[in-house]
Amino acid sequence: MPSLLTLGNLSLGVISIVLAFNNNTGMATLLVFVAILLDGADGWAARKLHVQSEFGKVLDSLSDMITFGAAPAFILYEAAFHELSPALGLGITILFPVCGALRLARFNVENGIKQYFVGLPIPTAxxxxxxxxxxxxxxxxxxxxxxxxxxxxxxxxxxxxxGFRNFHPSRRTIWVVLLILLILSGGGFLFEKQLYELLFAPLFLYVAYGFMTYMVHGFSDNRKNK
Structure with missing residues (x-):
């Protein structure tokens, strides 16, 4: 079951790229967010069923590379960068999945289970x-x-x-996640603008939190060293 969820994540990433190629970047973006939920669900299912393996870990990273690395970069390229000079538009577009691949590779070789992520997780980015x-x-x-x-x-x-690695959702939580999937699917058609604005806020705050915490700690360390 976890591998099926991971393959579902991968499939949505491929469909997202195809939709973006056909100028349907709105639905392509929605599928990326559905895939984020599947990405969380496959890890939870693997832990719950005690079927964690190196195979599943590698498959998950490969899927994430397509869905959260290549697909978003292609979506933004089609939406905003395709009319720029190739050196600039393609350069920035290619850099994102390259950094995503490096992020995933580092994650895969980390030893032990940490309570935090080092570097912004690729699904969020x-x-x-x-x-x-x-x-x-x-x-x-x-x-x-x-x-x-x-x-x-x-x-x-x-x-x-x-990080949320100690998060163990109940069965009720799983049903809530499924309900969110349905709401996202319907909301993407009915209230596209409001939906994307709603999704933007928590992601932006998460990115800003890590960055600001890093800056504050760096400032405090500098003061202590003086």
């Missing part, structure tokens, strides 16, 4: 990058380029982000 495509008419392209660059660098940074 990918979800936020895909969401930026929705605001392409409201945000200058130079800001979108800077945001893509920042998210890429945050993934390979040493900044610590809160």
């Amino acid at each position: 990918g979800g936020l990058l895909a969401l930026l495509s929705f605001f392409k008419d409201d945000i200058p392209v130079i800001v979108l380029l800077a945001a893509s660059l920042l998210l890429s660098l945050l993934m390979i940074s040493s900044i610590r982000y809160p």
Whole structure:
């Protein structure tokens, strides 16, 4: 079952790329967020069923690379970067999945289970990058380029982000997640703008929290060393 959820994640990533290629970046973005839920569900299912394995870990990383690395980069490229010079548009687009691959590789070789993530997790970075495509008419392209660059660098940074590895959802929580999947699917058609604005806020706050915490700790350490 966990591997089926992981393959579902991968499948949504591929479909998202196809939709973006056909200028349906809104639905492509929605599928990235459905995949985020599946990405969380496969890890939970593996722990619950005691079937964690190296095979599942590698398969999960490969799926994440497509769904949260390649797909969001392609979505934003189609939405905002395709008219830029190839050196700039393609360069920034390629950098994101490259940094995502480095982030996943580092995660796979980490020893032990930590209570935090080192570097911005790729599902968060990918979800936020895909969401930026929705605001392409409201945000200058130079800001979108800077945001893509920042998210890429945050993934390979040493900044610590809160982890949820001790989160053990109940059966009721699983049903709530399934309900959220249905709401996301329907909301994407009926209330597209409101839905994406709602999704943007928690992701942005998560990214900002890690960055600001890092800055505060760095400032405190510098004061202590003086």
